Amino acid sequence: MSNGAFALKRAGFGVTARRDAWWIQPLVTFAVFSAFIVYSTWAGMQGEYYHFGPYLSPFYSPELFGESPHRWIDAVKPTWWPAWMLWSPAFFVVPFPIGFRLTCYYYRGAYYKAFWADPPNCAVGEPRKGYLGENAFPLILQNLHRYFLIPALALIAILAYDAWVALWFKNATTGVYEFGLGVGSIVLALNAFLLGGYTLGCHSLRHLVGGGLDRMSESPARMVSWRCVSCLNNRHMRWAWFSLVWVGFTDLYVRLCAMGIWTDWRII
Amino acid sequence: MATATFKIWRGDTEGGEYGEYQTEVSEGMVVLDAVHQIQAERAHDLAVRWNCKAGKCGSCSAEVNGMPKLMCMTRLSDINLNEPVTIQPVKAFPIIRDLVCDVSWNFRAKKKIKPFKPREADAADGTWRMAQEDVDRVQEFRKCIECFLCQDVCHVLRDHDLHEQFIGPRLFVYTAALEMHPLDEEDRTGDLAAEFGVGYCNITKCCTKVCPEDITITDNAIIPLKERVVDTHYDPIRMLVRKLRGG
Structure with a gap:
């Protein structure tokens, strides 16, 4: 159907009759997402200052290879890693949460607005006429979000374990690990909690646990799971924002402690 | 009683322009009330579709200050009346006349x-x-x-x-x-x-x-x-x- 006769049709880029500050939302999204991308890329490529005492940066967890006591395999890096190529233990971790967030339904809507202006905001004119949506490559790959969910769920378990480990401090004199609580322990625990709230409220998870059924009452366990996921899903955007900011801050906290710039205060 | 200015789209499939109208507004009024008042006072041929005035029939859809809204559910007290209020028909469907579209x-x-x-x-x-x-x-x-x-x-x-x-x-x-x-x-x-x-x-x-x-x-x-x-x-x-x- 063509609406060409309608004189008000097809406003130019940014043209709108809206009176509110519609540009603030995409601008803030653009600024925060860009800052996170720049910081996380930089931090992930450093390969140092990513652990401090019992704390391990979430960008480096699980540390499959590495130099810290948290590493899973007793080697600094894989033997097959090309000598000329930059190495960081984060290279085995970061692609999974990045893939999960990039394909997340909330983030998709947010970055299509903020980075592609498609549209810049509701009822605001767009810069392009052509539009393929998520029907063609590469955006058709967004449909694989559920496959990024699997490592994301595993990461939650690993980060929860890291938060537990962050409660056990090595006694410098006896060498025995003793229970304790530092500010960093709280930072890591909160990180696992926020990432858990974000991941467990995932739209794909909601579908997989029960949303795909029309008669959920015949599968009571799936219905309960669907309700639990739906409960978190109601606030998916908030979980997404808080967890994004906090995971960046957690890395920064561990990094600055490891660099000796910040002091990790012990509470217990 | 305060006076507010409304810019209402007047036109048809051939095109059109905003008509500017001033009318008195009072507490409790919604946008549809103002449109009806303008229709009664000075724009008798203004086309507007409405029915229930209770947000249940879905007839009075329009764009108020650029955002799609039901005119009967948009209170004037929620709008800055120091500036003209823009009212135009929905954009996604062909216009018939003024605020009425073919849905x-x-x-x-x-x-x-x-x-x-x-x-x-x-x-x-x-x-x-x-x-x-x-x-x-x-x-x-x-x-x-x-x-x-x-x-x-x-x-x-x-x-x-x-x-x-x-x-x-x-x-x-x-x-x-x-x-x-x-x-x-x-x-x-x-x-x-x-x-x-x-x-x-x-x-x-x-x-x-x-x-x-x-x-x-x-x-x-x-x-x-x-x-x-x-x-x-x-x-x-x-x-x-x-x-x-x-x-």
């Missing part, structure tokens, strides 16, 4: 959706049994009053004019009400992927934002439908399993 495309597109197809009756008397919690989910979708504000704000229809390839949020809500119904046996995922163009939705959530019935259109209707389409069209493991089972 009949929605009803034609609706006919493409496969109708409700219940399973065989559960009881000998030809009746069915449903669990309340199974129908609870689709009750939300039945709140829709077909104001088509969601269709208007959706950039796929509004800016890209993809009416032939995309049925829009309202009709996804309708499809979801059928597709998720505990008695329904019809499979609409093929249509959703192809003819209905669910892949064009890029989850801006603008439809949810403007819905006067507070239907969580994106999260509860469109995304679950997208996930069902992923099950049948894009999930390689499910596709392999279906193939192995001879499906």
